[in-house]
Amino acid sequence: MLAKSKISGVGHYVPENVVTNNDLAKIMDTTDEWIQERTGIKERRWFTYGKDTVASMGAEAARKAVANAGLELSDIDFIILATLSPDYYFPGPGVKVQEALGIDTIGALDVRNQCSGFIYSLSIADQFVKTGMYKNVLVIGSEVHSHRLDKSTRGRSVSVIFGDGAGAVVVSATDKDSDAGILSTHLHSQGKYAEELCTMGPGNMTTPVFETDYVSDPEHIFPKMNGSTVFKHAVVRFKEVIHEALNANNMAPTDIDLLIPHQANLRISQFVQAKMQLPQDKVFNNIQKYGNTTAASIPLALSEAWQEGKVKEGDLVCLAAFGSGFTWASALVRW
Numbered sequence: 001m002l003a004k005s006k007i008s009g010v011g012h013y014v015p016e017n018v019v020t021n022n023d024l025a026k027i028m029d030t031t032d033e034w035i036q037e038r039t040g041i042k043e044r045r046w047f048t049y050g051k052d053t054v055a056s057m058g059a060e061a062a063r064k065a066v067a068n069a070g071l072e073l074s075d076i077d078f079i080i081l082a083t084l085s086p087d088y089y090f091p092g093p094g095v096k097v098q099e100a101l102g103i104d105t106i107g108a109l110d111v112r113n114q115c116s117g118f119i120y121s122l123s124i125a126d127q128f129v130k131t132g133m134y135k136n137v138l139v140i141g142s143e144v145h146s147h148r149l150d151k152s153t154r155g156r157s158v159s160v161i162f163g164d165g166a167g168a169v170v171v172s173a174t175d176k177d178s179d180a181g182i183l184s185t186h187l188h189s190q191g192k193y194a195e196e197l198c199t200m201g202p203g204n205m206t207t208p209v210f211e212t213d214y215v216s217d218p219e220h221i222f223p224k225m226n227g228s229t230v231f232k233h234a235v236v237r238f239k240e241v242i243h244e245a246l247n248a249n250n251m252a253p254t255d256i257d258l259l260i261p262h263q264a265n266l267r268i269s270q271f272v273q274a275k276m277q278l279p280q281d282k283v284f285n286n287i288q289k290y291g292n293t294t295a296a297s298i299p300l301a302l303s304e305a306w307q308e309g310k311v312k313e314g315d316l317v318c319l320a321a322f323g324s325g326f327t328w329a330s331a332l333v334r335w
């Protein structure tokens with residue numbers, strides 16, 4: 001018989017370096033007013049080179065999640081790490097998290113699904129636990145964007161949006177009759193829009209590889225985004241995938257106690273909130289403080305919401321994401 005899985009612990013870590021919109025205005029042609037009006041972002045964190053890495057931040061968030069679950073690191077059976085900003089081209093940072101946590105040779109899987117990476121990872125963990133293969137799986141989202149952003153005026157429409165940080169949860173086996181648990185996950189992709197939000201290199205679609213042209217062409221090394229296309233698809237897919245999760249569980253929007261959308265842009269979250277007819281206190285946002293941290297944004301928001309007492313036992317929590325790929329996903333969780 002299949003087991004059931006639940007989120008048993010949450011944790012997050014953000015770098016100490018706070019970068020305000022006014023700080024950005026000193027290095028590129030932008031204003032606090034423009035950024036807040038279009039994105040809701042007031043400040044974000046940037047990593048400290050030589051101190052923070054995707055792996056170190058992910059490991060720190062993971063330690064907190066394991067403690068929050070009341071577990072020891074040695075209880076963890078498997079690590080899943082989602083990121084679009086790996087410390088090395090290869091191997092992925094999952095193995096460095098394994099090393100940092102010192103958990104003896106357990107498996108570490110790297111997931112490359114950008115803004116939806118955390119929910120994809122949660123879904124994988126859910127399947128591993130349900131089948132009985134693992135009892136406790138660490139699911140981590142961690143990003144260092146600031147190292148690879150075009151911080152000149154040329155890159156301003158992208159670079160003001162993204163920030164660095166990490167969040168983690170532990171997915172654990174639970175009594176199959178318990179109310180708490182991951183009720184369902186829903187994953188989607190549409191590769192025809194891959195180039196609408198992407199970083200081309202280092203990769204095999206850019207030539208020549210590793211030559212001077214490579215570094216002289218910002219198209220190859222910096223993220224590029226067709227902002228209006230992303231916005232238009234995001235608002236449709238968020239609503240669709242939330243409804244998909246609710247329908248799968250015979251529930252309605254009024255059943256949701258807290259919606260935690262991927263922190264893409266405050267305007268997108270507000271649009272989704274209005275379309276779902278949810279009151280403001282049922283949608284959690286912290287993009288104002290951290291910007292868009294892609295794979296880290298949902299566990300970072302979930303961890304903060306939990307700390308603030310906004311996620312309580314018995315609550316129905318809906319997680320939803322949309323981003324580069326395009327990929328989108330949702331999860332419905334009874335806390």
Ligand SMILES: CC(C)(COP(=O)(O)OP(=O)(O)OC[C@H]1O[C@@H](n2cnc3c(N)ncnc32)[C@H](O)[C@@H]1OP(=O)(O)O)[C@@H](O)C(=O)NCCC(=O)NCCS
Nearest residue numbers: 030031034038115156157160227228230231264265322323
């Ligand atoms: C990125 C986004 C905020 C841009 O807003 P927009 O209204 O589409 O703005 P545009 O790109 O049309 O640019 C409008 C003007 O602002 C300028 N601009 C762009 N970035 C700017 C910045 N940081 N500061 C000041 N001006 C800026 C543009 O150059 C343009 O100037 P112009 O009219 O003289 O040509 C918006 O498209 C968006 O939110 N998209 C979704 C992005 C997202 O959520 N991505 C993450 C997905 S996971």
